[in-house]
Amino acid sequence: MTDESEDVLLAVTGLEVAFDGFKALDGVDLSVGRGELRFLIGPNGAGKTTLIDVVTGLTRPTGGSVRFGDEELVGRREHEIVRLGVGRTFQTSVVFEELTVLENLDLAASFRRPLWSLLRRRRGVSEAVERALETTGLQSLASSRAGVLSHGQRQWLEIGMLIAQEPRLLLLDEPVAGMAQDERARTGELLTQVARDHTVIVVEHDMDFLRRYASMVTVLHEGRVLMEGSVEQVRADPRVQEIYLGRAREEAEDAVR
Numbered sequence: 001m002t003d004e005s006e007d008v009l010l011a012v013t014g015l016e017v018a019f020d021g022f023k024a025l026d027g028v029d030l031s032v033g034r035g036e037l038r039f040l041i042g043p044n045g046a047g048k049t050t051l052i053d054v055v056t057g058l059t060r061p062t063g064g065s066v067r068f069g070d071e072e073l074v075g076r077r078e079h080e081i082v083r084l085g086v087g088r089t090f091q092t093s094v095v096f097e098e099l100t101v102l103e104n105l106d107l108a109a110s111f112r113r114p115l116w117s118l119l120r121r122r123r124g125v126s127e128a129v130e131r132a133l134e135t136t137g138l139q140s141l142a143s144s145r146a147g148v149l150s151h152g153q154r155q156w157l158e159i160g161m162l163i164a165q166e167p168r169l170l171l172l173d174e175p176v177a178g179m180a181q182d183e184r185a186r187t188g189e190l191l192t193q194v195a196r197d198h199t200v201i202v203v204e205h206d207m208d209f210l211r212r213y214a215s216m217v218t219v220l221h222e223g224r225v226l227m228e229g230s231v232e233q234v235r236a237d238p239r240v241q242e243i244y245l246g247r248a249r250e251e252a253e254d255a256v257r
């Protein structure tokens, strides 16, 4: 999927991040094509969140480059990167509980709106918000307070808030963590749907979820890309079985079978 002729949206090259001499990222190369749904896996401390933090401008790398289309992202500030069309979710929620679902979406959409359009009196729901409501299936909850949503609905709202900002690239950090089985399935469908119009990178550990919804997987280990491939290739790789699952191979094979 990532041969050189492909239309690449995100090209990470030789990325390095050091924290007090410890290399959290140690020469990461990663190329993600337009419209791809890419899964990123790796054991605790592999550098997944650090990679997302660098792409979104939260952490400054000590070396390397992050190209997003024609733009270099390294050296840019977080809000500039959002404006260029990169959106992310955090492991902690950013939803305002006292506001309704619709108000949360509207507020999120306003982050990318130019100032003049915020000052202008707006009527009704913007197209971007309408689309986000529809995609996430939250229409019937539009006027409910976000505080009453279930864990899954809240995650969908957060994804909706990203969509409302009309990004070209979405980075999602463990979107199904803590979800019940039916919510996971709904989230998998949602990601598949979102990936029809966006490029999506998802950090996710759950092998069962990957088996169902992932096509291309990148495995990070100790700050480097260990391998890339289909879910089947990744599952079959003995290095992944050993390091990713962090146990004896025999035990790991049972776990991913």
Ligand SMILES: Nc1ncnc2c1ncn2[C@@H]1O[C@H](COP(=O)(O)OP(=O)(O)OP(=O)(O)O)[C@@H](O)[C@H]1O
Residues within 6 Å of the ligand: 019, 023, 024, 042, 043, 044, 045, 046, 047, 048, 049, 050, 051
């Ligand atoms: N601000 C920081 N200061 C010092 N060390 C850090 C900092 N942020 C991350 N690290 C270290 O960098 C390494 C990579 O961390 P990171 O959070 O990116 O891993 P991860 O793959 O996202 O892991 P997890 O699955 O546990 O979230 C870890 O060893 C972590 O302790």
